[in-house]
Amino acid sequence: MRIRYNPEARPELAAWEYYIDEPEKLRGHWAEQFARRQPMVLELGCGKGGFLAQMAPAHPEKNYIALDVKSEMLVLAKRKAEEAYAAAGVPMDNFLILSGSSSSWMRRTNLMRCISTSVRLAPSAASTSTV
Numbered sequence: 001m002r003i004r005y006n007p008e009a010r011p012e013l014a015a016w017e018y019y020i021d022e023p024e025k026l027r028g029h030w031a032e033q034f035a036r037r038q039p040m041v042l043e044l045g046c047g048k049g050g051f052l053a054q055m056a057p058a059h060p061e062k063n064y065i066a067l068d069v070k071s072e073m074l075v076l077a078k079r080k081a082e083e084a085y086a087a088a089g090v091p092m093d094n095f096l097i098l099s100g101s102s103s104s105w106m107r108r109t110n111l112m113r114c115i116s117t118s119v120r121l122a123p124s125a126a127s128t129s130t131v
Contacts, residue, residue, distance in 0.1 A: 009071040013097070016078055020098045034063040035093035042067065046097075049077025056081065056095045057088035066097045074099055 013019045020026065020033070031037045039062050043052050046066035056064040066081075068074050074097050085092040 003070060003072045006072045006075065009075040012075050013071060013078065013099070016097075018081075018092060018096050019074075019078070020096055023098050023100070031063075033096060035091075036063070038063055038094075040065060045069075046077050047073050049074075049080045049097075052077070052095065053080040053084040057085050057090050057092075060090060060094055063094045064096070066095070067100065069100060071099055 014021060026033060030040065034040075041055070041062050042065045044067055046052060046068045049066055052064050052066050056062075066074070066077050068077065078097055081092065081095055081097075085095075
């Protein structure tokens with residue numbers, strides 16, 4: 001499915017407290033971005049955020065990070081997460097959204113040293129790997 005350019009996507013994300021615009025500045029300080037130090041799950045290519053919107057509110061014992069290259073997709077993931085947390089009646093203190101290309105982004109941020117599980121969902125199948 002093709003997502004149209006949305007000029008309001010980036011400003012909406014930038015105004016949100018759970019969006020990290022410059023992840024390079026957090027190198028070595030990822031755990032401090034969450035309310036609790038606990039295992040982190042990274043979803044590469046989160047798209048509209050359906051997977052993490054289900055998992056993060058239901059599993060407060062883990063911290064979740066959503067990554068996608070398209071701001072338009074991340075805005076949809078943001079909205080879906082807000083709805084899911086509100087419906088569950090739990091605080092959104094274990095969830096972050098980041099924008100960027102997974103390969104270059106991970107080299108610059110050193111996040112993979114902190115991740116306990118990474119998830120990449122493909123249109124035809126889902127795969128999970130433990131790091």
